[in-house]
Amino acid sequence: MKPNIIVFPGSNCDRDIHVAIKKTTGQNSKMIWHKETTLDNPNLIILPGGFSHGDYLRSGSIASRAPIMKEVIKKAINGTPVLGICNGFQILTECELLPGILMRNKNMNFICKYTFLISKYENNWIKKNYINKVISMPVAHHDGNYYANKDVIEKLNKDNRIAYQYCSDIGTISEENNINGSINNIAGIFNDKGNVLGMMPHPERAIDVSLGGEDGINFFKTFFEKLG
């Protein structure tokens, strides 16, 4: 089994995540073109960052109807781990594997910078010793302002499905550290089964101190360790 990276026209972080997974875990990923209709025995399906179909119409909406997505949705429902980063997160909300939507950033500008993140629960991607520990990963998006109605947010909270929240360097979650206007500073969420993760920050860019951070290393290592 191997990670399957779905490549849409306009994806531009597909190579980056391939390199990051190889470098941090030694795993070789398979690139899958969006027009294909079968996956290649995936232990993880990745929807990479980028501007699929130019982000025309709505970010992620056209990609969510790609031929391969039927298969991705089927596998996701059956429990295969799925990771959507940035544009991938947008695609996951558009195909309703995850609730809510990602709107334009509150300052209306594209934002590219390192952000501090905190997670409160253990899961596939986060080990016990990383709970409530501040980590740092970069974001690069125009549409990262997460929104869902009150009931959904309550449910996400109750079920421990909020994966990451934007915070300060000491872990304070406040409006001041809310880089894009997301409700409850949400940077990433899980589906109800916990196998589908959508997140705006880019772990694949934080894999070396020289690149500005290395918290992405643990992110990938944890997942493949837990997978066994």
Add this chain to the structure above:
Amino acid sequence: MMTTLDQAIELGLNEDEYKETIKYMKRTPNITELGIFSAMWSEHCSYKSSRKWLKTLPTEAPWVIQGPGENAGIIDIGNNLAAVFKMESHNHPSFIEPYQGAATGVGGIMRDIFTMGARPIANLNCLRFGSPKHVKTKHLLSGVVSGIGGYGNCMGVPTIGGECTFDKGYNGNILVNAMTVGIVKKDKIFYAKAGKPGSPVVYVGAKTGRDGIHGASMASASFDADSESKRPTVQVGDPFTEKLLLEACLELMETDCIIGIQDMGAAGLTSSSVEMAAKDNNGIEIDLDKVPVRETKMTPFEIMLSESQERMLMVLKPGSEEKAEEIFKKWELDFSIIGKVTSTQHIVLKHNTETVADIPLEPLANGLIYDRPYKINVNSKSIEIPVSNNWEDALLTLIENHDLCSREWIWQQYDHMVMGDTIGMPGSESGVVKIHPIDKQALAITTDCTPRYCDSNAHTGGMQAVCESYRNLCSVGAVPLAITDCLNFGNPEKKEVMGQIVDAIRGISDACTKLSMPVVAGNVSLYNETEGKSIPPTPQIGAVGIIKNTDYQLFNIIKNINNQDIIIIGKTKGHLECSIYAREIENIEDGCPPNIDLDEELKHGKFILNLADLNLIDACKDVSDGGIGIALAEICIMSNIGCEIISPKDININSWLFGEDQGRYIIISSKSEEIIKKASDIGINASILGKINGEYFSVNNNSKISIEKLANLRNNWFRNYFSNKQ
């Protein structure tokens, strides 16, 4: 139908040029033919005013693979790889329509790079706006920045650096210069050529529309009050299509289908077909009915002169059409065989089975060359700048100045990390990207020019631009290799402007020769003037260097704050004429720019690289605008630590802190004795300014400003500007 002189003038040709077209045609050209002549003979395409002088630039070195004359310059960077780069202007379109103008500027320069087979790995841009107080500046700045980001971010190419300054001289004519660097395997470089007669000519990419028709001529004319009405001549960018075109072209380039390839940039289908066919003394025949169009009833004139974006022209090996088409179909792009290479040495266009144009290629490809009269005006009058002793107020004012403050507001709108190779962020002396997938090697890239020096003395200004780029490369531990220029000037038909062009080129030439940085690519943008007023001469330089081992890369942020001395390399005389201090504190903009000593530049640069190799440097920064005061404040702010310095007694404190003497670097090191000794052994002026310590910028132990205060002032200018606090 025959054309008239009036029509020729409307298309940008003068009377003599119109007569030339008749001479070459041996008859009066029709409107399509005249349009083709006017585009190919425009300043933008033919470099007719500057070519005589561009030929004098040094273009050779053992590592140069391709010098000027192609889509971009190419240098050898080892490991069977080459770096491909160029800078280009998109000034007039960006002033008329800032978002699309800037976006298509970025798209155009990236196409120049991947046309040659290279994957773009970094973008940079140099922006010159009018006074921040000018009514249009806010709108232009925000539009240009979003346009650059909009295009580059979608393409997935990191924007890793550049410049942005403000001067009232650009109130009516801003500058947007975009640079792209790409990487190609040395044996997989592609050129614009046509091969043998009979080979199919193929059009790929986006469809042709009515946007940007005759844009090259617009770029070759001065602005007047009606320029706003030229908005329809600005092209509209579609970065998604360009991303597909990039991937499709690179995929096709992996095969052996392509003979020659050329992007459709300025003057669109006209220049691409002429340049390819003329290269091997061939001819070309195009059936305009086969050109994919997105609007009905387009005339031959419109099809040939449209500057619709994201299009390429290729000559394929006969028999490989099907294989190539399959790749473009996969990427959902148009693919159409529109003609063939011939042996006629003419370009022949067919439309509705009729011949609508038939022009000999030679005069089109060779263009015109003018020896325009010039007059060199040098402001050689040295003046006295009054100075006070109040360094605190001066530093507080300067750190918050629009030309010296942090540009984070701009570069946070650019994806500067995509591709996962950026190891020198915007805000560094140079942008640095790893050479994927070579371990521990990186390219350093910088763009530089100081227009206020050029305005006073174009020769010194030209030299200074090259020298500053040289220093910026050395400051990150990179060996400087080569440059591209982008020469932005006013109307060359004015003797004084032509004099600035000649003088700046001489300056660039002198510095490049001395520093062994050949000019491998370039672009000229003239007629940058509005209602008779020319911009300050702006010979923009983009330079590329190589870091051979990233373990020895240098940073402007201090890694280890303990026991560090501050050392200055180079002599500080306190030159305040043409400085930002003189402009902002004393309100004086006259005088001479600082002197450039090329021997010293070379010696100091090599010394820095030597210290880097010996691992003696903790942090390094060149000293430029705002002098020692600003350079040191930036190091302290970025490292979040204070400094304690002592000023020499024989010089006024503000001249010392804010003078802009050239050839200087600040080094932070715990091995200061060793460095000073090494410097003195080879006759380099080096001294200790003080040490890194505390939370204050402290001078002579008796006055100080907190670093936090400086940081807030430096970081807030753009935010305040856009929240209408200024």
